């Protein structure tokens with residue numbers, strides 16, 4: 001039996017021919033398909049609520065269920081196991097119904113989803129195999145080797161600077177070709193793009209964000225051995241032009257990230273604090289505003305993911321070890337939002353639209369057709 005995450009509302013109302021008041025958990029009939037065209041694609045079961053009850057247990061068949069109840073959505077329903085509680089809300093006339101679609105968890109477990117909702121971040125170990133990590137590392141090495149003589153930043157490649165202030169464009173580079181960041185990595189390193197647009201990755205993100213996924217930005221972050229500028233406390237949302245409630249970042253360790261080599265630190269639950277004022281050019285939150293007692297290092301082994309909400313307070317320290325710490329990062333949007341780091345030369349990977357929006361998965365839109 002598949003495990004389902006919370007229900008997605010896909011149609012506010014649907015007109016049902018006739019007044020079906022009986023629950024019918026059998027295969028779809030002709031009139032149900034007419035009532036909701038999405039039904040055929042996703043929903044192997046149908047529920048016609050009577051409106052007299054507060055909530056309905058809807059059993060599942062196959063990969064999903066289309067629940068139809070009266071009224072408006074009162075709470076976000078969650079469904080685990082073989083049935084889901086869908087709120088029945090009142091106030092709709094006659095034949096109007098509300099539709100839900102429930103998708104099976106595709107990569108994460110419900111426990112992982114719960115942890116993410118509670119803490120605002122989640123580590124998923126062994127997401128990439130050793131071979132996959134090697135492939136990505138070699139691809140990054142190739143683009144860096146082509147620029148090994150670089151001593152000044154350009155729009156894409158940002159060097160490690162003397163003085164640890166990566167934004168100080170007047171500071172000399174620590175060393176030619178010793179990079180701190182590749183902006184828009186998905187556009188410049190195809191192997192990075194492949195990881196972040198892979199089915200496995202999108203399945204994982206769908207479990208957290210729902211079925212509509214769009215690219216927002218990506219990068220490679222390097223912390224060289226015995227170097228690597230610290231990144232002060234911040235929330236990613238403070239950096240973005242358009243703040244959406246459910247923007248999520250995936251951070252993938254290319255090297256084992258440890259406390260010694262500058263793993264990310266995070267404050268559990270801080271995604272519930274809203275957007276905190278950020279100061280200075282390298283946007284950061286003053287430590288006096290942070291409950292530092294709660295802050296914890298988040299080590300991740302190579303190939304593992306750290307998934308975090310765009311409001312989670314996080315930072316990383318300098319690399320005090322003799323081991324490099326590389327990570328690749330991608331931010332996803334739940335709705336269309338132009339990618340913020342697309343190439344200035346107008347080049348576009350397949351799927352990136354002219355308006356800058358890069359839809360990666362459009363489950364809800366497809367379901368609602």
Ligand SMILES: O=C(O)CCC(=O)C(=O)O
Nearest residue numbers: 221231236315316327329
């Ligand atoms: O990789 C790091 O050290 C920190 C990255 C980070 O904080 C970010 O990308 O928002």
